Amino acid sequence: MLDVHRDFRCCDRFAETATAVRRSRRRLLKDAVLRAQNGQGDEGADPADGGFPVPGQLPRAVTGTVHDVSPHVLVIGNGASETRITLTSEATAWRGGPLDPSGVQPGDQAVVRLHRSQRGVADRIWANIGRVTGIIMERDGDSLLVDEGKTKPRQLVTIPAGSSGRIQVRFPNLEPGYLIDVIGLRQPGELEARIPGTSQPAYPVDRLPPPPMVTGRVAGAISGSVTWHEPFEEPPGLLGASYPALDPEAGCAEDPVGRGIAPRFVRMPYLAVGSLLLVRNDCTGSSCTLPVTGCAAIARLFNDRCVTCGTSPRGRIADLTQASFISLGGELDRGCFNATITVGR
Amino acid sequence: MMLAHVVLEIREAQVPLLSAMLLGGCAAKFQRVLRVGSVDAGLGPTALFPVQLRRPVALATCAVEMACGVALILTAGGLGRGGLATAARLATSLLFLVATCALIELRSSRPDTGCGCFGDFSTSPVSARTLARSALFAGAALATIGLPPLRAPNPGADAARLLGIFAVELAVIAALSPEVGEALVRLGYSEPCELRRLPAVRTLAALRRSSQWRRRAGLVTVEAPIDMWRELCWRYVVFPARVGDRDAEIVFAVYLRPHRPLIHAALVDAASGDVLPWPAAPGRRAAWLRPSTASGAGPAPASSSAPGRGASPGGTAPSASPLSRSAIF
Numbered sequence: 001m002l003d004v005h006r007d008f009r010c011c012d013r014f015a016e017t018a019t020a021v022r023r024s025r026r027r028l029l030k031d032a033v034l035r036a037q038n039g040q041g042d043e044g045a046d047p048a049d050g051g052f053p054v055p056g057q058l059p060r061a062v063t064g065t066v067h068d069v070s071p072h073v074l075v076i077g078n079g080a081s082e083t084r085i086t087l088t089s090e091a092t093a094w095r096g097g098p099l100d101p102s103g104v105q106p107g108d109q110a111v112v113r114l115h116r117s118q119r120g121v122a123d124r125i126w127a128n129i130g131r132v133t134g135i136i137m138e139r140d141g142d143s144l145l146v147d148e149g150k151t152k153p154r155q156l157v158t159i160p161a162g163s164s165g166r167i168q169v170r171f172p173n174l175e176p177g178y179l180i181d182v183i184g185l186r187q188p189g190e191l192e193a194r195i196p197g198t199s200q201p202a203y204p205v206d207r208l209p210p211p212p213m214v215t216g217r218v219a220g221a222i223s224g225s226v227t228w229h230e231p232f233e234e235p236p237g238l239l240g241a242s243y244p245a246l247d248p249e250a251g252c253a254e255d256p257v258g259r260g261i262a263p264r265f266v267r268m269p270y271l272a273v274g275s276l277l278l279v280r281n282d283c284t285g286s287s288c289t290l291p292v293t294g295c296a297a298i299a300r301l302f303n304d305r306c307v308t309c310g311t312s313p314r315g316r317i318a319d320l321t322q323a324s325f326i327s328l329g330g331e332l333d334r335g336c337f338n339a340t341i342t343v344g345r
Numbered sequence: 346m347m348l349a350h351v352v353l354e355i356r357e358a359q360v361p362l363l364s365a366m367l368l369g370g371c372a373a374k375f376q377r378v379l380r381v382g383s384v385d386a387g388l389g390p391t392a393l394f395p396v397q398l399r400r401p402v403a404l405a406t407c408a409v410e411m412a413c414g415v416a417l418i419l420t421a422g423g424l425g426r427g428g429l430a431t432a433a434r435l436a437t438s439l440l441f442l443v444a445t446c447a448l449i450e451l452r453s454s455r456p457d458t459g460c461g462c463f464g465d466f467s468t469s470p471v472s473a474r475t476l477a478r479s480a481l482f483a484g485a486a487l488a489t490i491g492l493p494p495l496r497a498p499n500p501g502a503d504a505a506r507l508l509g510i511f512a513v514e515l516a517v518i519a520a521l522s523p524e525v526g527e528a529l530v531r532l533g534y535s536e537p538c539e540l541r542r543l544p545a546v547r548t549l550a551a552l553r554r555s556s557q558w559r560r561r562a563g564l565v566t567v568e569a570p571i572d573m574w575r576e577l578c579w580r581y582v583v584f585p586a587r588v589g590d591r592d593a594e595i596v597f598a599v600y601l602r603p604h605r606p607l608i609h610a611a612l613v614d615a616a617s618g619d620v621l622p623w624p625a626a627p628g629r630r631a632a633w634l635r636p637s638t639a640s641g642a643g644p645a646p647a648s649s650s651a652p653g654r655g656a657s658p659g660g661t662a663p664s665a666s667p668l669s670r671s672a673i674f
Binding site for chain 2: 247
């Protein structure tokens with residue numbers, strides 16, 4: 001039996017209020033110093049000043065525990081608050097596989113995408129969906145112990161016989177040292193893997209290929225794969241993105257393989273928590289500006305491509321919160337979407 | 346007669362060339378092992394084998410390359426007359442033929458994998474050039490079979506002709522080698538400022554040597570910055586300040602280059618965030634704030650008086666122990 005050591009290190013970078021305050025304060029100070037220089041501050045100009053869209057027109061996600069469900073109404077809550085969501089015949093659901101929305105059980109942890117134009121109407125429901133992305137530390141039969149970085153506890157992943165073939169097509173090396181990314185049903189203390197998140201890189205993490213060399217200016221718009229992560233100490237509904245290239249001087253606490261290691265497959269400019277990214281879903285055309293809320297230490301080790309619509313360039317460029325991923329038109333059970341991010345200039 | 350003589354010279358030139366390539370490849374692999382700390386670090390054709398066999402296959406490949414390279418040299422002269430020389434050259438031919446076949450297989454089954462040649466110096470996928478180079482080496486090795494023992498060329502025309510043969514063949518090999526392009530890129534590489542790693546300590550040291558700092562330091566009330574973060578090519582450093590009876594903040598934007606960086610500064614009201622005009626004649630800074638005592642200071646701990654003034658784990662350097670440094674003062 002694999003032993004899950006709870007030796008993770010926590011940090012407060014995800015606290016929504018603190019992030020928002022820090023972001024706004026830093027923007028204010030940056031504007032003050034660069035605009036005071038008679039237009040010499042193009043480097044630090046805020047992307048929001050360039051007519052970036054606001055996420056008001058994007059679908060909204062609601063997260064909570066299912067309190068009650070009937071063929072027409074879903075009641076989910078967060079603490080003391082309750083939200084009643086209307087179920088229509090167009091709504092779809094997922095709990096390890098396609099499901100009728102009324103099949104969601106009280107007690108399930110649900111993520112609901114609300115209808116874009118109809119207020120309080122569910123468009124899609126994901127029940128008990130979970131995802132583990134990290135480095136395989138141990139294997140015992142069909143169980144894997146996975147390291148997701150220092151700020152999260154190690155995750156126990158079981159691969160049931162029915163899903164094993166599907167997962168091993170994309171992840172042939174389920175051995176310690178290799179990367180894994182699976183989506184499945186969140187059970188107490190473990191994730192029951194159902195589908196592969198993306199495809200497995202061919203290398204173990206101690207033999208990462210060298211990063212590509214870039215000359216001249218780094219491109220302002222960077223294309224690649226955008227994924228999502230489960231909330232851990234993040235407030236429900238947080239809009240934000242974990243970014244693979246935080247300034248090494250900031251001490252990326254999630255860094256599992258050496259302080260400040262650069263992304264291996266996409267050369268991305270260094271930013272800080274609170275910096276703004278314009279994230280565009282290349283499959284749907286939706287876009288919005290998101291703050292950097294953390295470091296995507298594991299995402300930068302992947303050289304996979306997203307094939308949701310066409311084939312993206314190699315490398316993961318952002319790891320979004322569930323709410324952000326859904327708002328930008330992503331389907332949680334697909335794992336990724338092809339995206340382009342624009343970093344403020 | 347002349348043509349036959351030139352052909353013989355070309356065949357003779359292959360022995361040292363092949364030996365140099367084999368030993369060079371082996372040395373590059375060994376250097377990579379030292380750098381990466383793993384024998385099978387460069388995937389190459391070992392990717393065709395199951396995971397548990399990759400390490401022994403990588404070791405065996407390197408050992409065979411070295412053995413063939415050494416054997417070619419030892420059997421080139423009078424020592425290798427007859428069977429020994431033929432065996433060494435046959436083994437080399439076989440090695441390159443197998444390598445060519447492995448690269449063809451690798452190209453079809455793992456098109457994203459490099460050839461692993463020269464310690465995986467180039468990670469470019471296997472291309473027609475890589476295949477042609479391997480086939481050229483195989484042909485060159487086959488051409489050496491049956492050669493008489495090698496002799497030093499006569500000075501003059503013979504030596505010049507041999508040098509010409511070496512030059513032409515090396516040029517062909519270079520044209521077929523993706524590693525050469527990679528080496529040229531690495532030689533001329535200059536990292537863009539957005540990707541350049543520059544310690545915060547150096548930014549602070551450069552700031553404190555600047556005229557901007559000398560002009561503004563009289564307003565600064567605390568030695569250590571209360572916030573510091575980086576975006577693209579700029580690092581922003583914020584210090585608490587006091588203008589008359591008003592709490593303020595001075596924000597410096599320091600361009601990230603090692604020497605004499607461009608620096609901008611602004612004075613901002615701590616409560617409202619409004620930009621304030623600089624006082625006409627800022628006072629002289631206190632003696633304890635002089636640059637000689639200030640190098641390496643990190644961000645100060647969070648302040649409760651103004652929003653966003655806290656030194657955050659995401660935007661500052663907790664490992665730089667700002668508290669201990671500022672406590673000196």
